[in-house]
Amino acid sequence: MTTEIPATVRIQKETILQGMNQQQQEAVETTEGPLLILAGAGSGKTSVMTRRIAYLLAQCSIQPWNILAITFTNKAAKEMNERVANLVGDAASDIWMSTFHSMCVKILRREAEHLGFENNFSILDPDDQMSAIKQCMLDLNYDMKKFDPFSVLWKISAAKNELIGPDDFKSRAGKSLLDSVAANVYREYQYKLNSINAFDFDDLIFKTVQLFEDQPDVLDAYQEKFQYIHVDEYQDTNRAQYKLVKLLAGKYRNLCVVGDSDQAIYRWRGADISNILNFERDYPEAKVILLEQNYRSTNTILQAANAVIQHNARRKDKNLWSAKGQGAPISLYAALDQTDEAAYIIAKVQEHVGSGGQFRDCTVLYRANAQSRAIEEAFLQAAIPYKILGGMTFYDRREIKDVMAYLKVTANPQDEISLLRIVNVPKRNIGIGTIKRLLDFAHENGINLLEAMGKAERADLGAKATEAVKKFHLLMTDLHWLQEGLSVTEFLQEMLRRTGYREMYETSPQEEERNRLENIDELLTVTRAFDKRRRGTLADFLAETSLLSDTDKETGKKDNAVHMMTMHASKGLEFPLTFVVGMEESIFPHARSMDSSEGIEEERNLCYVAITRAQEKLHLSYCTERTIFGQLQMNEPSRFLDELPEDLVERSGADFAVIPRWAIGLRVRHPQWGIGVIMEMTGEDDELELEITFQSKHGTKKVKPKLTKLRVIEN
């Protein structure tokens, strides 16, 4: 990589603007002052962003290091960087392009000491956070059966996204008992994070904002650095991110935000749609550009998307259109159950592949990760290659987490959470009793756990325990010194050997255990790639991997497989053949968002996102019967299906227009009470009432078939 000052980039204006429509060109050429780009799905916003950056460099003589571009995922950042590099070459490497979180890590690494942290700080993943919360609740003597640690963590995270610190939280909360518990845990939790030199995801943003607010000179330096700021997916920014952007852009006010209120799907994570809706109020001099031409989908798909989203009230109106023609109708399949739904997908995928298509053209989208299982099983049976994004991923595997914990402790010896994870893996005869005593000892002496282990002989342990602890401490100290001269890969190899971690699996009698080695080898591939790319420190490697999102984690190789992911994970992506499954009330929209109109509107946004992923063909499906947690459920078809224009849709599958002929002695299935037999019939038509004797505990009940979804059981 060259370190020379890059030669001024010179590209013809025509080259940059080539092939762009009127609005896109305007967005590229509006370089000064605040700019709001309302970009409908598939309207080429990435292209606008990349060319705008190229334009700044090539036509306005802006230096690359004065440009900041924030994206939603690391993958998007990488892609954008490549596309800018294609236009302007080497200069692209000096532009900061990253997610909010990665950007904050970069800033915090430089400025850590201003906040009383060391720059080798750890980043807690959700698992680590949960352990930390539990430890805090234990320390504070809270009954975790009474106060759910998950809810407590949730509240703390929400507070951080709103820039509410422990003190504010305490004074604001207080209504419910859980709130006051959360307030105390919050304080304790922050204290713990401080003492182990760690940030959680939310802290990365929160603390950066605090840094800028408390240290005007630091803020000023970054304001000077980032004179031209771009923020993608602005509708999904939360209060903390909003504030961060506001601070950074406060001086030069060259802020370009891109977003689409219809694609706001992260309210539950603190995202506030007002950020985009009020942009013109925050920046009165702002220019607004609307991108409505879609380059992705057929008009059938866009008309469906437009029709659905019309039902939302809180939005900026726009209407997507495309030059692609009408295209194929949308297929809507009424499946009997999840197996039938999967069979439908398989049939359509095979049809597609049979006529010359590829598996990789097909993608299945669902509301919740748990829905993937039924489809996965069916794919396995039918020998359809598939790939699941998200859910349980590589980095969630136990062996990977263990190995990462070793790396974390090496990088940051104060990281007690990771230390506790691996202290007895592999077995070192250091049990819970010993750990407890060491923790007390550390606490009494104001030292961290690892230091306490170094002084184990003073901690009043048994002779055997002392020896085991000292031996472990020596191992970890050796590793700590070892890291200096080695690349991440070399260190990892050595670590696996010295700790006996590899050996533990190699010698395991269980095949399943030995298979875990493959995952560890896979991790070595990841470190090799990292070393080759940038030869950073252990802490850099850890930060990079922990900030990856599910879509980021997809391996570069173009697997020819059907992709499966949540609708959330699909944002920003596009697929020729798209299946959206589980279109049922309480699945989608999800039961937990059905009690508020905001909740429903956000679900509808999600529906809009899902529909607009499809390029050529969209298949929707729902199940009339579904088994959840081993319980049979019957859900009405999703309300979003009613919002689709009927002439765009081709229906197939089970026909429920036919009303079953009820009769005494007929066996039926009820959504809650299961299987029963009709004993008695009274009334007629809508007033018809059946007396049904159910199996076991439910006994005999009166049911109106008009109001309940009863199904006849064959044979």
Next chain:
DNA sequence: AGCGTGTACTTTTTT
């Protein structure tokens, strides 16, 4: 201390 069995519960979506 470690293993095995029994019981309860499922936390939408994620950086």
Next chain:
DNA sequence: AGTACACGCT
């Protein structure tokens, strides 16, 4: 249905 956790046994 599957899993995580708790308790009790060796």
